[in-house]
Amino acid sequence: RKWLVGSKKLPPSPRKLPIWGNLHQIGDLAHRSLQSLGAKHGPIMLLHFGSTPVIIVQSADTAKEILKTHDLMFADRAHTKTTKRLCYNLKDMSVAPYGEYWRNLRSITTLKLLSAKRVQFCDVIRQEETLLLMKRIKSSGSRPFDLSESFMKLSNDVICRSVFGEKCSDGEEGKKFLKVLRRVLELFGCMTIGEHIPWLSWVSYVNGFDRMLEKTAVEIDGFLDAFLDEHMDKYDREQRGASGGGADDRSMESFIDILVDIYKDNQTGGVSIDRDGIKALVLDLLDAGSDTTSANIEWAMAELLRHPEVLKRLQNEVREIATREDNMIITETDLKKMHYLKAVVKETLRLHPPIAIAGRSAREDVKVMGYDIPRGTMVITNNWAIGRDPEYWDEPDEFRPERFLNSTVDYFKGVDFKYIPFGAGRRGCPGITFAMAVVELVLANLMQKFEWELPDGAKPEDLDMTEQPGTAVHRKNPLLVVATHCYF
Numbered sequence: 001r002k003w004l005v006g007s008k009k010l011p012p013s014p015r016k017l018p019i020w021g022n023l024h025q026i027g028d029l030a031h032r033s034l035q036s037l038g039a040k041h042g043p044i045m046l047l048h049f050g051s052t053p054v055i056i057v058q059s060a061d062t063a064k065e066i067l068k069t070h071d072l073m074f075a076d077r078a079h080t081k082t083t084k085r086l087c088y089n090l091k092d093m094s095v096a097p098y099g100e101y102w103r104n105l106r107s108i109t110t111l112k113l114l115s116a117k118r119v120q121f122c123d124v125i126r127q128e129e130t131l132l133l134m135k136r137i138k139s140s141g142s143r144p145f146d147l148s149e150s151f152m153k154l155s156n157d158v159i160c161r162s163v164f165g166e167k168c169s170d171g172e173e174g175k176k177f178l179k180v181l182r183r184v185l186e187l188f189g190c191m192t193i194g195e196h197i198p199w200l201s202w203v204s205y206v207n208g209f210d211r212m213l214e215k216t217a218v219e220i221d222g223f224l225d226a227f228l229d230e231h232m233d234k235y236d237r238e239q240r241g242a243s244g245g246g247a248d249d250r251s252m253e254s255f256i257d258i259l260v261d262i263y264k265d266n267q268t269g270g271v272s273i274d275r276d277g278i279k280a281l282v283l284d285l286l287d288a289g290s291d292t293t294s295a296n297i298e299w300a301m302a303e304l305l306r307h308p309e310v311l312k313r314l315q316n317e318v319r320e321i322a323t324r325e326d327n328m329i330i331t332e333t334d335l336k337k338m339h340y341l342k343a344v345v346k347e348t349l350r351l352h353p354p355i356a357i358a359g360r361s362a363r364e365d366v367k368v369m370g371y372d373i374p375r376g377t378m379v380i381t382n383n384w385a386i387g388r389d390p391e392y393w394d395e396p397d398e399f400r401p402e403r404f405l406n407s408t409v410d411y412f413k414g415v416d417f418k419y420i421p422f423g424a425g426r427r428g429c430p431g432i433t434f435a436m437a438v439v440e441l442v443l444a445n446l447m448q449k450f451e452w453e454l455p456d457g458a459k460p461e462d463l464d465m466t467e468q469p470g471t472a473v474h475r476k477n478p479l480l481v482v483a484t485h486c487y488f
């Protein structure tokens with residue numbers, strides 16, 4: 001209602017339709033539609049999704065205002081019927097309102113689950129899953145191999161092993177769980193019209209969305225409950241036996257075991273998390289950690305195949321650094337020296353940030369770039385458009401990893417707002433170290449051990465790069481390649 005108050009100074013707005021607002025101007029690939037609108041209306045715009053006012057931020061300066069200058073004011077996220085139902089009434093970290101509960105989850109996650117030390121402990125998992133991937137590629141011989149599907153499998157297996165201590169893709173039950181998990185991600189990616197045009201809420205009832213949401217929420221809860229019970233029992237057995245789980249062999253503990261420890265400790269006082277909190281956080285990590293990581297590796301390989309000179313330079317770097325006789329394993333120490341590899345990953349995230357647009361919500365009335373933003377307003381930062389802004393990037397649509405070489409800026413720290421694939425500030429991504437450890441290891445190994453071609457003699461420039469909308473933006477068509485094994 002506040003938006004109607006005449007004395008408020010509002011950001012520029014494209015013309016809107018009655019009832020729909022600007023929804024008709026947003027295509028499937030929202031980051032692209034918003035970029036086009038921004039070219040006409042400027043780096044900060046006010047749109048209406050039906051009756052919901054939404055601020056769109058598409059330049060480094062405006063992003064800095066949201067994610068740094070007024071970070072605290074924008075430390076909430078907008079939530080929907082879907083996030084409430086699937087995230088245990090906002091008990092996960094990604095959508096929990098800013099406050100004591102969120103701070104608690106965030107510190108558990110950053111200190112105990114995704115800390116640099118814990119990521120290092122997960123090295124065995126990464127190494128094993130990367131070796132399995134390479135075996136699968138090798139056994140494909142000269143037949144076209146679907147890298148997209150394999151990257152998805154690898155990142156699912158890595159995150160499931162880290163979270164549960166076992167991968168889900170082997171057994172029948174696990175496969176069913178992964179199917180429901182995929183549905184959860186798809187539902188998160190859906191916008192229901194009733195959220196923005198309340199009198200059309202019945203549409204999601206009629207088209208079956210509400211039923212699917214309810215069914216998925218019940219099914220995923222069933223699986224998570226079973227996992228949690230299993231790990232609670234394990235904790236009790238270990239306590240009774242008092243043999244396992246000494247401080248020294250905690251390194252192999254899964255995330256859910258760590259959360260069960262915290263839950264049980266809390267029974268006698270300490271940091272608190274309840275059963276729903278554990279399930280919500282586990283689901284959050286599975287969702288946030290799998291699709292994003294695989295999308296990043298997938299786009300990196302696609303860009304490398306489109307740019308054979310970059311691929312060659314990267315292969316040279318990797319093969320010069322990892323030269324040991326027993327070439328089976330590329331180590332963390334090797335990876336640290338691979339500066340070109342890091343530049344390739346950064347450049348991929350600039351051109352193809354998996355989370356192309358990210359959302360926050362205003363906790364209080366606040367002024368941004370001289371405009372009035374009322375409390376509760378949803379804010380979308382277009383990370384994709386900012387990474388391609390010609391004001392900050394030379395030839396912004398070109399894949400040129402060299403631009404990140406010899407840079408003194410730590411781009412992943414969210415300090416330079418022309419580059420925010422991980423967001424920034426209080427609610428910036430806590431999974432950067434975890435994700436980069438997987439992405440770098442997989443790419444380095446693929447570069448070291450194989451030569452790469454497109455199937456059927458296709459030319460690099462013919463490679464289709466169409467995007468598929470979703471919570472994380474993937475390629476629309478699977479990335480098919482022919483790999484020739486060279487030394488492994």
Ligand code: HEM
Nearest residue numbers: 094288289292293296355421422423424427428429431435
């Ligand atoms: C290439 C991989 C990844 C990308 C590009 C990415 C990107 C992002 C972005 C843009 C945000 C929103 C930040 C903001 O609002 O400022 C975010 C939040 C988040 N990410 Fe990631 N992410 C990745 C991997 C991961 C991984 C591996 C995990 C965990 C295992 C993870 C867990 C989370 C969580 C829990 C949040 C919500 C944080 C909060 O609201 O406090 N992410 N991520």
